[in-house]
Amino acid sequence: MTFLTLLLTFTFVANLPLKFIKSSEETTILSFNNIKNGKNQLYNVNDIYEALDLQNYINNNMIKFKYLSKFINNFLISPNNSIDKSELSNDKNKLLRSNLWTELGLIVEDNQVAKINDVTFRKLNYSNNEIPQNWVKDFMSNKNRHYDLTLSFNKRFININELNKLILNEKDDDKKLILNDLYKFQEFINGYYTNLQSSFYSLFDDFIFFNDKQSKIDAKPGECSEQSNDCSADLKVEVLKANYVAMFANISNNNDILFNDSISNDLERFVKQTLNYPLMIAIRLLENYFVSYTTTYKKIINSQLDLNNEDYKKYNSTRNIFTYFTIFSPFYGLWSNYTYYSGYSFDDLWFNPYSDSKIDLYSQQNIFMPYVQYNFIIDNDGKILPNTYDYFISPSSYIIFYLIITYIAIACSYWKFKRISF
Numbered sequence: 103m104t105f106l107t108l109l110l111t112f113t114f115v116a117n118l119p120l121k122f123i124k125s126s127e128e129t130t131i132l133s134f135n136n137i138k139n140g141k142n143q144l145y146n147v148n149d150i151y152e153a154l155d156l157q158n159y160i161n162n163n164m165i166k167f168k169y170l171s172k173f174i175n176n177f178l179i180s181p182n183n184s185i186d187k188s189e190l191s192n193d194k195n196k197l198l199r200s201n202l203w204t205e206l207g208l209i210v211e212d213n214q215v216a217k218i219n220d221v222t223f224r225k226l227n228y229s230n231n232e233i234p235q236n237w238v239k240d241f242m243s244n245k246n247r248h249y250d251l252t253l254s255f256n257k258r259f260i261n262i263n264e265l266n267k268l269i270l271n272e273k274d275d276d277k278k279l280i281l282n283d284l285y286k287f288q289e290f291i292n293g294y295y296t297n298l299q300s301s302f303y304s305l306f307d308d309f310i311f312f313n314d315k316q317s318k319i320d321a322k323p324g325e326c327s328e329q330s331n332d333c334s335a336d337l338k339v340e341v342l343k344a345n346y347v348a349m350f351a352n353i354s355n356n357n358d359i360l361f362n363d364s365i366s367n368d369l370e371r372f373v374k375q376t377l378n379y380p381l382m383i384a385i386r387l388l389e390n391y392f393v394s395y396t397t398t399y400k401k402i403i404n405s406q407l408d409l410n411n412e413d414y415k416k417y418n419s420t421r422n423i424f425t426y427f428t429i430f431s432p433f434y435g436l437w438s439n440y441t442y443y444s445g446y447s448f449d450d451l452w453f454n455p456y457s458d459s460k461i462d463l464y465s466q467q468n469i470f471m472p473y474v475q476y477n478f479i480i481d482n483d484g485k486i487l488p489n490t491y492d493y494f495i496s497p498s499s500y501i502i503f504y505l506i507i508t509y510i511a512i513a514c515s516y517w518k519f520k521r522i523s524f
Contacts, residue, residue: 119427120472123420124148130413134405142408143401147417150478150486153398155463158491159451166452167290169276170283174388177202178396186397190389196308199389203259206277207268208284208381209309212258215316216376218251218368225360233359234332237321247325251337251361251369252318257311259382262288288384294455299378303350305386306377312339349373394459406484421477428495429503434472439497441467442474 127147134143159165160175185195226241272278295301317337326333344358363369428434446466453461476494479487
């Protein structure tokens with residue numbers, strides 16, 4: 103019992119330096135110089151390690167939904183696009199993302215026109231320049247005029263039944279694996295939310311495929327003025343978004359145009375049934391999950407690290423000392439073999455379904471056990487190597503080193519005692 107206690111104590115003590123280093127790195131900030139715009143960007147060391155480690159897990163298929171993860175990750179880090187978190191939804195990147203999912207067969211051409219009659223304005227003001235001023239005056243004077251809506255769409259996301267057929271008929275094995283993972287993911291996320299649409303109404307944003315030019319708000323016949331300049335108005339996608347969100351939350355901006363539904367609740371039925379796309383929500387969740395980490399990863403491997411930064415000098419010195427410690431600490435070296443080769447339950451490695459973009463890569467680590475570590479490797483241009491996570495001391499090297507030391511010690515002892523015996 104005493105031996106076991108001592109063994110556990112030495113193991114815990116051997117792991118203390120790493121805990122102190124990790125704690126220190128929580129406040130260690132490294133500076134990077136963006137070559138394209140010349141601006142300095144600051145990143146926390148822990149965030150850098152998370153971005154690099156996630157790439158390692160994805161590239162080695164050590165994550166849940168591994169085929170889908172690699173597919174979207176490779177797209178987001180591709181040098182052929184400039185997608186990052188801050189520019190995810192600009193027109194250029196929306197088109198790139200739309201093309202990606204279209205090529206996978208998830209977005210299809212489908213010209214739809216919906217008619218919703220007898221709605222009234224619930225929110226309207228004079229700043230809404232696209233609306234005839236007579237309509238605003240009537241609204242302000244509480245005249246309960248009714249209007250008809252025409253909503254036109256040219257594309258849509260497929261539904262779950264169509265996804266199952268797509269998987270069944272897909273001939274490309276790689277695509278089939280990705281689509282199958284997507285099906286499993288939407289089933290997974292549905293297990294956490296009773297209503298995916300009402301929980302993520304804010305994700306009705308980039309993939310609406312609304313045809314503004316053919317969508318209208320029309321006054322009822324006989325209610326137009328003689329000049330006929332208040333008979334119709336364009337129905338913009340922003341109006342559709344605002345009314346979609348209003349179905350699930352009491353949220354609106356000052357300039358939003360909101361409608362009261364018809365007696366038969368046609369608008370609500372249209373939003374909650376026709377515009378309910380579980381796969382669109384699942385994909386938007388996936389994009390948000392990965393883009394935070396891929397943005398950090400792309401920035402740190404494409405920007406020059408400030409090697410003269412005091413925090414970097416401190417980081418580099420501490421990590422180098424720790425590397426020597428791991429070599430000469432038998433308990434750290436031996437137990438890191440155990441943790442390295444026993445691995446994790448990688449099928450449980452996934453993003454927190456209740457967060458926008460958070461994956462705990464280290465939740466399965468035992469706080470009493472040591473783990474293989476690596477330092478940031480800098481190339482000749484002063485950038486962190488994309489695969490810097492591959493540059494670590496193999497745990498088996500510790501065993502070989504200790505065996506050599508043991509062999510030398512035994513040989514010396516044998517030689518010494520042999521001399522004494524003579």
